[in-house]
Amino acid sequence: MMLTLLVLPALLMFIVSFFKYEKAKYFLPISSFAILLPIIKLFMLTKPYALLGSFLVADKLDTYILLVSSLVGIGVTLALLTLDKHVKVSAKAYRRFYRFFAIFWVGLTLSILANHMGIYWIGLELATLSTVYMIKTNHTRAAHKEAWNYMIAGAIAISLVLFGIILMYASAKPILGEDAMQFDLLLLHAKEIPSPFLFEMGFAIATVGMFVKMGFFPMNLWLANIERASFYPVAALFSGILESAVVIGFFRFSQIAKEVNYAHLFGFVFVYTLLTIFIVSFLIFRAKDFMRLFSLSGVEHMALIVLFWVSGGTFAALLHFGAHAFLKPALFLSTGVLESRGKYRIAGALRGYKGKKGQLFWVLVSLFLLAIISLPPSPMFFSELYGFGAMIKTAKQSDYMLEMIGAILFLLILLSVIFYRFVAIYQSMKYEGKEEEKKVYASELFALIIFALCLAALLLPVSFVYLRSIT
Amino acid sequence: MGVDFFIGLFLATLIVSLFTSRLYRLILWYSMNSLVLGILALLTGKALDDKAMLITGIATLLIKAVGIPYLLKNFSEKFHFVRQIQPEIKVHYAIILIPAILVFTFYLSEPITHMINGNANYVAVSISSLFLSLLLMMEHRYVAPKIIGFLSMENALFLLGITATGGMPMLVELGIFFDLLMAIVVMNLLFHKEEEHS
Incomplete structure (x- = not known):
C-alpha cells in the first residue's frame, strides 16, 4: 500500500x-x-x-x-x-x-x-x-x-x-x-x-x-x-x-x-576526491557561465559529501547533502531568469529586477549564492565545520597524521580558490554591467521560496537530532 | 567441454566485430555473440539445474539474438544510417592491441580467479570482453556501432554474472532486460529527433 x-x-x-x-x-x-x-x-x-x-x-x-x-x-x-x-x-x-x-x-x-x-x-x-x-x-x-x-x-x-x-x-x-x-x-x-x-x-x-x-x-x-x-x-x-x-x-x-577494510576505503576515497577537487577548483576559476559554474560547484560538493562520509562524519555528510540538494537546484532554476538576457552575461545578472517579485528574487538568489560557499548561517557552514572536524579526528588516529593534515590544508586552499571565485562573480552580478529589466514569474519564485524554507528547516534542532540518529 | 567451446566462440565473435567495417555485418556479429551467450546460459543452467538461468537463456536468445538485431536493422533502414563504418583504429594496430588487451586482462584478473569456484578462466574472458566492447565503442565515429559496443558490454557483464556467480537472481536478470528495452525506446526517440533535424 x-x-x-x-x-x-x-x-x-x-x-x-x-x-x-x-x-x-x-x-x-x-x-x-x-x-x-x-x-x-x-x-x-x-x-x-x-x-x-x-x-x-x-x-x-x-x-x-x-x-x-x-x-x-x-x-x-x-x-x-x-x-x-x-x-x-x-x-x-x-x-x-x-x-x-x-x-x-x-x-x-x-x-x-x-x-x-x-x-x-x-x-x-x-x-x-x-x-x-x-x-x-x-x-x-x-x-x-x-x-x-x-x-x-x-x-x-x-x-x-x-x-x-x-x-x-x-x-x-x-x-x-x-x-x-x-x-x-x-x-x-x-x-x-x-x-x-x-x-x-x-x-x-x-x-x-x-x-x-x-x-x-x-x-x-x-x-x-x-x-x-x-x-x-x-x-x-x-x-x-x-x-x-x-x-x-x-x-x-x-x-x-x-x-x-576501513583503511583501504578511506585511502582510496580520500585520494580520489582530493584529485577531483584539485581539478574542479581550477575549472571553477575559469568558468564563464552560470550553468558550468554551478555544475562544477556541484561536483566539488558531492566530493566533500563523500569525503565527510568516509571520514566518519555521517551527520556532516548528510547535512551537507541536504543543503546541496536544495541550494543547487534553486540556483539552476534561477538561471532561467539570470540568463534571460544572454548566456554568458554574468555582469549585472542580479540587476534590473523591479517590483516585489523581482526584489524577492534577487535577495533569494544572493542568499543562495552566498550559502553555497558556506557563509554562515548556511547549513553548509555547519556541515563543513563538522566534516573537517571528523577528518582531523580520523587523521589523528591514523599512522599518517602529518600527511593527512597536510592534505586537509591543501583541500582548504582549494576551497578558498572556489570561495574567491564565487565572491568575485557575486560582486560582478550585483555591481557591474548594465541594468536590464528581467521578468520573474510567480511559480518559479514559489519554487525558490520552498527551497529557502527547506534550507531553514535543515537548521532546526529537530532536523539535527534526526540526522544525528542516522548511523 | 561444450562450455569451453562456446566461451571461445563468444570471444571470437566479439574480436571479429572489432574488425568489421560494415554495419549489417556488425549487427550480425552482435547477434551471433548474443546467440552464443544464450547457449552458454542454457548449458550452465542445465549443469547447475537452475531454472531461472534457463529462462534467462531463452530470454537472451529471443531478445538479444533475434529481437534487438532485428530492431537495429529496422532503425538503420528507417533512419538511413551510414553503413560503411570504418574503425578509427587501423587493422595492423588492432592486431597488436587486441591480444595485448587479452593478456592484460588475464593478468589483471589473475588474483580474482583464485577466489572464484568453478570456471575461473571464464571470468577473465568476461572481463576481457568488457574491455573489447569498450574498444568497439571507442574505435567508431558513428552512433550505431557505438550502440552495438554498449550492447556487447551488456553481454560481457551478463557472461560475468553467469561465470563468476553461477547466475544472478532472476529478478535482476529480468530488470536488466527491461532496462535494455527501455534503452532501445530512448534510442529510437533520439534517432527520430535526429531525422527531424536533418
Whole structure:
C-alpha cells in the first residue's frame, strides 16, 4: 500500500502527460505535491519498514533522502510551469518531458529505497535512460550531441557499477547465497566475506562508476557540458535528485566496505576526491557561465559529501547533502531568469529586477549564492565545520597524521580558490554591467521560496537530532 | 567441454566485430555473440539445474539474438544510417592491441580467479570482453556501432554474472532486460529527433 502511494504521483504524472488539454500542466505540480503525504507517513513509522519484502526497505537514511529528493521534485515541477516563458519548447516536447520525468521518478524511488544491489542498479539505469530524452527536449544540435554523449558515457558508468555489483555479489555468495544482494545482510556479515579482496575490487569498480556519474575525476566536464546544453530544469534534476540516488548507493556500499577494510576505503576515497577537487577548483576559476559554474560547484560538493562520509562524519555528510540538494537546484532554476538576457552575461545578472517579485528574487538568489560557499548561517557552514572536524579526528588516529593534515590544508586552499571565485562573480552580478529589466514569474519564485524554507528547516534542532540518529 | 567451446566462440565473435567495417555485418556479429551467450546460459543452467538461468537463456536468445538485431536493422533502414563504418583504429594496430588487451586482462584478473569456484578462466574472458566492447565503442565515429559496443558490454557483464556467480537472481536478470528495452525506446526517440533535424 505504502509503495503504491509513493509511486502513484509519478503514475498520475505519466498519464496526465498524454492529455493535450493545455491546462493539464497545472495538475503536474499538484501530483508531485501528493508524494509528500506517504513520505510524512513513512517518517512516522518504525524503521526499518519493509515496503516490498526485503527488496525495498525504508530506513532513516533513505527516508531522509527520499524526502529531500521529493521536495526538489516539487520545486522543479513548479518552475517547469513557466519553462516556455524562458526557452522555446513545443507543447509535444513539454508533455514528453513530463512522461520521462515520471519514469525518472519511479526509477529514483526504487534506487533510494532499495535494500538490494540489483534493484538499486535497475532503478538507477531507469533514471539514467529517462534523463537522456529530457536532455534532448532542447531542440539544438548541442543538446542532441550531449544527449548521445550522456547515453554512451552514462552507459559506461552504469556498466561499471553493475560490474562492481557482480564482483561484490560473487564475493559474498558462498556464505549468503542469493541473499548476498541485500545491503543489510551484507553489512551484517561483512567480516565473514570469504574473499575480501574480491569484494574490495568490486567496490572500487562500482565506486568509479558512481563517481563518473557524479562528474568526478577524470570526467569532470562531461556533466557540465550536458547541463549547459540542456534546459535548466534538467540540471536541477541532475544535481538535486539523480545525484542523490547515486550517492545513496555509495553510502550503502561504503558502509559494507568500511567493515571489510576501513583503511583501504578511506585511502582510496580520500585520494580520489582530493584529485577531483584539485581539478574542479581550477575549472571553477575559469568558468564563464552560470550553468558550468554551478555544475562544477556541484561536483566539488558531492566530493566533500563523500569525503565527510568516509571520514566518519555521517551527520556532516548528510547535512551537507541536504543543503546541496536544495541550494543547487534553486540556483539552476534561477538561471532561467539570470540568463534571460544572454548566456554568458554574468555582469549585472542580479540587476534590473523591479517590483516585489523581482526584489524577492534577487535577495533569494544572493542568499543562495552566498550559502553555497558556506557563509554562515548556511547549513553548509555547519556541515563543513563538522566534516573537517571528523577528518582531523580520523587523521589523528591514523599512522599518517602529518600527511593527512597536510592534505586537509591543501583541500582548504582549494576551497578558498572556489570561495574567491564565487565572491568575485557575486560582486560582478550585483555591481557591474548594465541594468536590464528581467521578468520573474510567480511559480518559479514559489519554487525558490520552498527551497529557502527547506534550507531553514535543515537548521532546526529537530532536523539535527534526526540526522544525528542516522548511523 | 561444450562450455569451453562456446566461451571461445563468444570471444571470437566479439574480436571479429572489432574488425568489421560494415554495419549489417556488425549487427550480425552482435547477434551471433548474443546467440552464443544464450547457449552458454542454457548449458550452465542445465549443469547447475537452475531454472531461472534457463529462462534467462531463452530470454537472451529471443531478445538479444533475434529481437534487438532485428530492431537495429529496422532503425538503420528507417533512419538511413551510414553503413560503411570504418574503425578509427587501423587493422595492423588492432592486431597488436587486441591480444595485448587479452593478456592484460588475464593478468589483471589473475588474483580474482583464485577466489572464484568453478570456471575461473571464464571470468577473465568476461572481463576481457568488457574491455573489447569498450574498444568497439571507442574505435567508431558513428552512433550505431557505438550502440552495438554498449550492447556487447551488456553481454560481457551478463557472461560475468553467469561465470563468476553461477547466475544472478532472476529478478535482476529480468530488470536488466527491461532496462535494455527501455534503452532501445530512448534510442529510437533520439534517432527520430535526429531525422527531424536533418
